[in-house]
Amino acid sequence: MINEVQIKEIHKHLEESENPLFFFDDDHDGLASFLLLWRSVKKGHGVLIKGPPFVDMSYIKKIHEYKADKLFILDKPVLSQEFVDQVNIPIIYIDHHKVNKLKGVHYYNPQFNDVKDNRPAAYWCYKVVKQDIWIATVGSVGDYHVPDFIEQFKKEHPTLVPEKLTINELLYNSKLGKLIKIFNFILKCNTSDTMKCIKILTRIETPEEILNQETPRGRFLYRIFEKINKKYEAVYNDAIKTKPEGKLLLYTYAAKDSFTSVVSNEISYKHPDKIVIIARRKDDRVIMSLRSTKIVLPPLIRKALDGIEGYGGGHDLASAANVPEQDFTRFIDQLKAQII
Numbered sequence: 133m134i135n136e137v138q139i140k141e142i143h144k145h146l147e148e149s150e151n152p153l154f155f156f157d158d159d160h161d162g163l164a165s166f167l168l169l170w171r172s173v174k175k176g177h178g179v180l181i182k183g184p185p186f187v188d189m190s191y192i193k194k195i196h197e198y199k200a201d202k203l204f205i206l207d208k209p210v211l212s213q214e215f216v217d218q219v220n221i222p223i224i225y226i227d228h229h230k231v232n233k234l235k236g237v238h239y240y241n242p243q244f245n246d247v248k249d250n251r252p253a254a255y256w257c258y259k260v261v262k263q264d265i266w267i268a269t270v271g272s273v274g275d276y277h278v279p280d281f282i283e284q285f286k287k288e289h290p291t292l293v294p295e296k297l298t299i300n301e302l303l304y305n306s307k308l309g310k311l312i313k314i315f316n317f318i319l320k321c322n323t324s325d326t327m328k329c330i331k332i333l334t335r336i337e338t339p340e341e342i343l344n345q346e347t348p349r350g351r352f353l354y355r356i357f358e359k360i361n362k363k364y365e366a367v368y369n370d371a372i373k374t375k376p377e378g379k380l381l382l383y384t385y386a387a388k389d390s391f392t393s394v395v396s397n398e399i400s401y402k403h404p405d406k407i408v409i410i411a412r413r414k415d416d417r418v419i420m421s422l423r424s425t426k427i428v429l430p431p432l433i434r435k436a437l438d439g440i441e442g443y444g445g446g447h448d449l450a451s452a453a454n455v456p457e458q459d460f461t462r463f464i465d466q467l468k469a470q471i472i
């Protein structure tokens with residue numbers, strides 16, 4: 133866990149900074165983490181880090197652009213020493229993926245003293261700011277974790293949760309699940325709409341404002357969600373027709389939009405006994421989200437990448453991989469060989 137002393141340290145970094153810069157991952161947990169920290173101090177700027185799991189060197193220029201005095205990196209699985217060495221302001225790195233070997237970073241990760249503790253970034257950010265429980269719940273449940281404050285959330289937002297507070301009910305049978313989708317989908321529209329939506333989220337007061345379209349800004353968010361959701365449903369409705377082959381359910385598509393993560397979660401829920409791979413062809417690469425309910429994925433992926441110029445990894449039951457298109461079949465074959 134990230135202990136109480138460390139939580140206080142993060143809080144101090146946040147309070148001390150006059151112009152913090154927040155780099156955050158492009159999913160519900162990254163966005164929720166940013167919103168929690170920003171809304172508690174209302175200063176600084178957020179930068180959405182899209183694409184691969186690492187923070188690209190090109191983002192360093194943002195630090196100078198914004199004249200930031202501290203850099204917070206939220207929920208990004210990979211940070212390189214090379215990146216850290218190029219940054220001349222304090223870096224506060226809050227993450228819950230496999231620990232990176234790094235020097236010169238204020239590094240907060242629950243896996244430091246317990247590799248099994250991978251409670252989401254937003255969970256820890258909530259411990260720091262102690263406000264906006266709904267945003268913390270979106271980030272946590274979206275990352276497949278039922279937080280210990282779920283009863284409190286239920287008290288404050290009774291209509292958003294299902295009767296049974298299990299992870300699958302919360303995700304697939306509640307308004308909270310829809311809210312998580314809203315957080316994800318606004319990150320998938322064009323940059324200018326995404327920026328507008330994030331700005332609105334830094335100011336919105338309640339989740340009901342969005343879900344029930346109670347205000348013009350809530351309506352705006354909801355309409356953007358609906359636009360992306362149409363595209364999502366087209367991919368999902370095609371993917372759900374896929375027949376599993378042995379222990380594997382593989383679906384490949386080539387649309388412009390990236391839905392692999394959200395689709396794989398939902399298909400895995402419908403096929404809990406399969407390893408689900410949702411793959412998207414993009415340029416000459418194939419980008420995959422892999423899900424399982426029992427078999428631990430990262431070692432499988434590592435072996436499947438043997439002899440391939442690709443990368444992959446992530447959580448035990450929710451991972452990602454990226455390989456050149458011409459090696460995709462080989463990757464799948466090398467993965468299948470391990471599960472049959």
Ligand SMILES: [Mn+2]
Nearest residue numbers: 161207253275
């Ligand atoms: Mn996360």
